[in-house]
Amino acid sequence: MGRGRYAKGDERREEILNAAFEVLSRDGYRKASLAQIGRAIGIESAHVVYYFSSRDALLVEVLRRWDARNAEEVTVGTEPLAWWVESVKRNESNRGIVELYAGLTVEASDPQHPAHAYFVERFARIERDVTAELAELQAVGRLDPRLDPRAATNHIIAVSDGLNLRWLIDPSFDLSGEFRRAIDQVLALTPEPAK
Amino acid sequence: MGRGRYAKGDERREEILNAAFEVLSRDGYRKASLAQIGRAIGIESAHVVYYFSSRDALLVEVLRRWDARNAEEVTVGTEPLAWWVESVKRNESNRGIVELYAGLTVEASDPQHPAHAYFVERFARIERDVTAELAELQAVGRLDPRLDPRAATNHIIAVSDGLNLRWLIDPSFDLSGEFRRAIDQVLALTPEPAK
Numbered sequence: 001m002g003r004g005r006y007a008k009g010d011e012r013r014e015e016i017l018n019a020a021f022e023v024l025s026r027d028g029y030r031k032a033s034l035a036q037i038g039r040a041i042g043i044e045s046a047h048v049v050y051y052f053s054s055r056d057a058l059l060v061e062v063l064r065r066w067d068a069r070n071a072e073e074v075t076v077g078t079e080p081l082a083w084w085v086e087s088v089k090r091n092e093s094n095r096g097i098v099e100l101y102a103g104l105t106v107e108a109s110d111p112q113h114p115a116h117a118y119f120v121e122r123f124a125r126i127e128r129d130v131t132a133e134l135a136e137l138q139a140v141g142r143l144d145p146r147l148d149p150r151a152a153t154n155h156i157i158a159v160s161d162g163l164n165l166r167w168l169i170d171p172s173f174d175l176s177g178e179f180r181r182a183i184d185q186v187l188a189l190t191p192e193p194a195k
Numbered sequence: 196m197g198r199g200r201y202a203k204g205d206e207r208r209e210e211i212l213n214a215a216f217e218v219l220s221r222d223g224y225r226k227a228s229l230a231q232i233g234r235a236i237g238i239e240s241a242h243v244v245y246y247f248s249s250r251d252a253l254l255v256e257v258l259r260r261w262d263a264r265n266a267e268e269v270t271v272g273t274e275p276l277a278w279w280v281e282s283v284k285r286n287e288s289n290r291g292i293v294e295l296y297a298g299l300t301v302e303a304s305d306p307q308h309p310a311h312a313y314f315v316e317r318f319a320r321i322e323r324d325v326t327a328e329l330a331e332l333q334a335v336g337r338l339d340p341r342l343d344p345r346a347a348t349n350h351i352i353a354v355s356d357g358l359n360l361r362w363l364i365d366p367s368f369d370l371s372g373e374f375r376r377a378i379d380q381v382l383a384l385t386p387e388p389a390k
Contacts, residue, residue: 030302102360103301106294107225109363119364154361155377159350162357165297166349168304169314182350185381 013051015041020062029059029100056114059104063118066097080137081130081156081183088160088176095171098164105161127153134187143187155186208246210236215257224254224295251309254299258313261292275332276325276351276378283355283371290366293359300356322348329382338382350381 019040024032034045034055052058070087079085091098108115127150134149143149159182167175214235219227229240229250247253265282274280286293303310322345329344354377362370 106298158354158357161360162353165356
């Protein structure tokens with residue numbers, strides 16, 4: 001049965017993804033080798049490659065999975081962008097994922113890198129979705145009409161990525177707290193800068 | 196002459212640093228090997244190690260050098276933190292350095308990493324210096340008295356680091372322009388968020 005074989009392959013992919021996720025959550029992405037990931041579920045690294053073609057391709061799938069999980073677990077908060085702060089809170093208990101996002105962003109800056117397209121799309125998607133969300137909040141009067149939704153979005157994306165780097169160096173840094181505070185600051189528009 | 200030998204060693208160190216700087220500006224820090232850096236000035240990688248103990252130690256020295264150069268070239272601008280925007284502009288024509296800062300920050304998040312202390316100190320120094328600068332601007336009435344200089348500083352540090360990541364993925368992104376805009380936004384305090 002084609003379908004049965006298919007399902008089995010899917011299961012195996014799933015198993016590898018879960019193992020990758022656990023190994024890199026525990027050891028950080030730099031140390032998570034294909035051999036180690038395979039070992040966690042008793043298979044050879046060649047077998048992992050059969051399903052994911054390369055370590056980078058597998059790491060991108062781990063990030064896609066994390067993105068999807070975060071998108072699912074959206075809690076509708078009262079504060080603007082509460083879902084984003086929630087996902088940063090989840091990151092606080094998963095240092096390996098934060099390391100992976102940040103480290104792979106730098107590696108993937110080479111347009112030839114297998115994860116390059118993922119990051120280009122991810123930035124574009126977040127920019128588009130959050131800009132739309134802020135514009136909507138503005139339309140219903142919950143944000144200052146003078147705010148530029150796209151500029152605010154790009155500002156907040158940068159804060160989020162930059163705070164991750166800071167927190168990786170200093171785990172005592174209040175990642176989600178500083179992020180919440182920064183969002184409040186960006187969304188609280190003043191028309192004229194104080195002189 | 197002890198002094199003569201000393202001077203000669205300093206010259207060699209200097210030569211290696213310059214070569215490292217050029218090789219990684221050109222090829223990115225990931226591809227800049229000790230062998231390549233040595234080759235640029237006709238020496239073996241073992242000789243490079245003799246002066247700098249390890250690739251990571253050499254890379255940290257390159258960053259210290261860049262930090263020092265930026266500190267020297269401070270132009271007193273009319274806008275708050277104009278010097279910082281200037282140094283971001285210099286980074287725009289040195290992609291390898293930006294890659295090095297970002298990539299090494301992630302690698303050095305491991306407290307055992309030889310560059311860890313450098314990044315801990317660098318964050319602390321920037322936080323201290325910029326907080327003092329903002330407090331001074333506030334004291335002379337150039338910034339809103341309700342602004343929290345330390346919070347604003349940490350926010351701006353994060354924006355700066357995050358914009359670097361964005362720009363590494365998309366070189367058409369207006370790095371220094373977005374940074375200037377973000378600074379203006381952070382320093383233009385509104386006491387009550389718009390509802």
